[in-house]
Amino acid sequence: MTETVLDVRNLxxxxxxxxxxxxxxxxxxxxxxxxxxLGVVGESGAGKSMTGMAILGLLEPPGRIASGEIWLSxxxxxxxxxxxxxxxxxxxxGAIFQDPLTSLNPLFRVGxxxxxxxxxxxxxxxxxxxxxxIELMREVGIPAVEERIDNxxxxxxxxxxxxxxxxxxxxxxxxxIIADEPTTALDVSIQAQITALLKRLCxxxxxxxxxxxxxxxxxxxxxxxxxxMYAGRLAELGAVEDVVRRPQHPYTTGLMGSIPSLRRxxxxxxxxxxxxxxxxxxxxxxxxxxxxxxxxxKCRRDTPRIHGNGAACWLALEGATA
Amino acid sequence: xxxxxxxxxxxxxxFDVSAPWLNRMIERKPRRTLRAVDGVDFDILPGxxxxxxxxxxxxxxxxxxxxxxxxxxSGGSIRFNGDxxxxxxxxxxxxxxxxxxxxxxxxxxEPLRTLRPDTxxxxxxxxxxxxxxxxxxxxxxxxxxxxxxxxxxxxRISIARALAGDPEFLVCDEPTSALDVSVQAQVLNLMKRLxxxxxxxxxxxSHDLSVVRHMxxxxxxxxxxxxxxxxxxxxxxxxxxxxxxxxxxxxIPDLEAPKRDRAPMGGEVPSPVSPPSxxxxxxxxPLAFDRCKRERPRREVHVHDRRVACFAAEAAANx
Numbered sequence: 001m002t003e004t005v006l007d008v009r010n011l012x013x014x015x016x017x018x019x020x021x022x023x024x025x026x027x028x029x030x031x032x033x034x035x036x037x038l039g040v041v042g043e044s045g046a047g048k049s050m051t052g053m054a055i056l057g058l059l060e061p062p063g064r065i066a067s068g069e070i071w072l073s074x075x076x077x078x079x080x081x082x083x084x085x086x087x088x089x090x091x092x093x094g095a096i097f098q099d100p101l102t103s104l105n106p107l108f109r110v111g112x113x114x115x116x117x118x119x120x121x122x123x124x125x126x127x128x129x130x131x132x133x134i135e136l137m138r139e140v141g142i143p144a145v146e147e148r149i150d151n152x153x154x155x156x157x158x159x160x161x162x163x164x165x166x167x168x169x170x171x172x173x174x175x176x177i178i179a180d181e182p183t184t185a186l187d188v189s190i191q192a193q194i195t196a197l198l199k200r201l202c203x204x205x206x207x208x209x210x211x212x213x214x215x216x217x218x219x220x221x222x223x224x225x226x227x228x229m230y231a232g233r234l235a236e237l238g239a240v241e242d243v244v245r246r247p248q249h250p251y252t253t254g255l256m257g258s259i260p261s262l263r264r265x266x267x268x269x270x271x272x273x274x275x276x277x278x279x280x281x282x283x284x285x286x287x288x289x290x291x292x293x294x295x296x297x298k299c300r301r302d303t304p305r306i307h308g309n310g311a312a313c314w315l316a317l318e319g320a321t322a
Numbered sequence: 323x324x325x326x327x328x329x330x331x332x333x334x335x336x337f338d339v340s341a342p343w344l345n346r347m348i349e350r351k352p353r354r355t356l357r358a359v360d361g362v363d364f365d366i367l368p369g370x371x372x373x374x375x376x377x378x379x380x381x382x383x384x385x386x387x388x389x390x391x392x393x394x395x396s397g398g399s400i401r402f403n404g405d406x407x408x409x410x411x412x413x414x415x416x417x418x419x420x421x422x423x424x425x426x427x428x429x430x431x432e433p434l435r436t437l438r439p440d441t442x443x444x445x446x447x448x449x450x451x452x453x454x455x456x457x458x459x460x461x462x463x464x465x466x467x468x469x470x471x472x473x474x475x476x477x478r479i480s481i482a483r484a485l486a487g488d489p490e491f492l493v494c495d496e497p498t499s500a501l502d503v504s505v506q507a508q509v510l511n512l513m514k515r516l517x518x519x520x521x522x523x524x525x526x527x528s529h530d531l532s533v534v535r536h537m538x539x540x541x542x543x544x545x546x547x548x549x550x551x552x553x554x555x556x557x558x559x560x561x562x563x564x565x566x567x568x569x570x571x572x573x574i575p576d577l578e579a580p581k582r583d584r585a586p587m588g589g590e591v592p593s594p595v596s597p598p599s600x601x602x603x604x605x606x607x608p609l610a611f612d613r614c615k616r617e618r619p620r621r622e623v624h625v626h627d628r629r630v631a632c633f634a635a636e637a638a639a640n641x
Contacts, residue, residue: 262576
């Protein structure tokens with residue numbers, strides 16, 4: 001059996017507000033194995049970034065993990081103190097965010113930032129750490145490393161900066177990398193370079209990757225399995241080929257149909273009527289039921305849930321009109 | 323033959339990006355100019371959609387601003403064979419392009435009040451209600467403020483505003499890039515329906531090739547301020563002529579072929595302040611030869627009927 005690196009069990013993230021408690025992540029369970037890329041996809045407000053932040057222990061107060069457990073290679077990490085979590089972040093879980101400029105300090109040379117991060121997490125001497133920084137920059141595909149290591153972040157292009165952020169995330173050889181929209185700010189040709197790099201690193205180092213994005217194309221290209229989120233809940237989970245080619249959940253089907261095809265000519269794009277509900281106004285039963293053409297009485301009453309591969313849809317779960 | 327509604331010829335726009343005068347004197351640095359648009363030609367036929375695609379910094383948004391008169395050209399010409407009042411624009415960011423202090427009714431009525439100030443108030447109100455229904459909003463939404471709407475609904479308001487003056491020609495600069503895909507589908511379908519019903523002409527600017535394939539009749543691919551290839555949509559996807567177009571088509575993720583492994587194209591778009599000599603794509607081009615470094619390729623009649631600016635394509639066509 002493959003080694004499970006990340007195991008999220010029934011995770012629930014809540015935001016207490018004056019108008020009541022909002023549930024941003026509602027009973028999410030998922031696992032990522034060694035060397036596997038799990039894509040987490042959804043539209044704005046679906047809770048995908050919040051799931052990543054909860055795993056990193058970076059929820060902004062008053063947001064908090066209300067229930068559930070997060071396990072990293074057999075160690076429970078959701079109940080650690082902030083000091084203990086600091087030792088996990090960076091060393092065992094690397095993070096890559098959308099905007100590489102906010103992840104890099106503009107006042108320090110990139111080489112110094114890498115050396116500092118390496119020395120924070122390992123026992124290496126300064127010169128050994130610099131050697132390691134050079135190797136990492138080379139590994140993420142930065143040309144002429146010896147000349148560029150002493151440059152400042154603004155001297156690099158967007159794609160090169162994102163490579164440096166990836167090198168930073170790799171400094172301590174983490175077991176898990178959480179990449180939140182790592183290619184969204186980049187042009188398509190650079191996006192392809194970065195996803196190819198992530199795939200290669202994952203394969204060569206056996207790192208588990210959680211790739212959070214709104215872009216189904218990036219997921220299809222990069223991920224092994226995909227989790228589709230809707231209104232804080234898991235709508236569908238499965239192998240990327242299955243979810244992309246034969247989606248089971250009506251929301252996934254609608255989502256796939258709304259993307260213009262590169263092969264077929266369509267007079268009209270498929271549309272999902274309406275919009276995703278706000279967190280304070282999630283309907284009873286299945287959160288998607290008001291927009292779903294197949295919704296029956298059960299869908300309006302009971303919430304379908306999945307805790308493994310499948311679709312959280314009464315039609316798919318029970319195989320008949322609910 | 324139908325006369326084009328828009329004719330753009332040898333269009334140029336340069337921006338001065340020099341350091342301040344004193345710095346230039348002290349550091350003995352010359353003036354620097356950025357050629358955002360560098361000799362661009364295209365025509366658009368009435369009722370059609372021409373799309374400009376390319377990566378950031380290729381000059382596509384600058385062309386939108388030149389066509390709508392928000393920038394003055396540094397060279398070349400733009401001829402609009404229609405009533406200039408009948409040209410409108412839809413911008414990318416539905417949050418920045420609507421005045422947050424105005425009610426939706428006033429926003430949508432603004433072009434009407436500006437272009438036809440003697441319209442009676444009752445007619446303006448009726449027209450605003452009609453426009454809001456046309457774009458799929460409720461006439462009652464006229465009294466609300468922009469912040470009460472989602473991104474997709476705001477883009478519908480921008481479209482209603484653009485339609486207020488009965489335009490013939492719409493310049494759409496990345497109209498759906500800020501929207502989620504399911505919302506994007508709603509807005510794209512709306513734009514196509516309006517084009518069909520009102521005979522609109524679109525200049526559609528986007529970086530997303532799948533969106534462009536869905537919307538455009540003709541696609542112009544831009545690289546560093548130049549059009550490297552321009553073809554009817556079907557032909558461009560079936561038979562891309564420029565190596566850059568081929569590279570772009572290779573890099574877009576294909577949902578119908580998941581988990582594809584591919585060798586992405588190396589390199590990046592160079593700075594438009596100091597573009598490479600000759601063909602600006604030559605440092606990244608697998609087919610480049612000596613001539614590409616020396617000479618700038620142009621779209622010639624004898625090379626695929628002016629569809630591509632590439633010496634390799636020219637050589638292949640002459641064999």
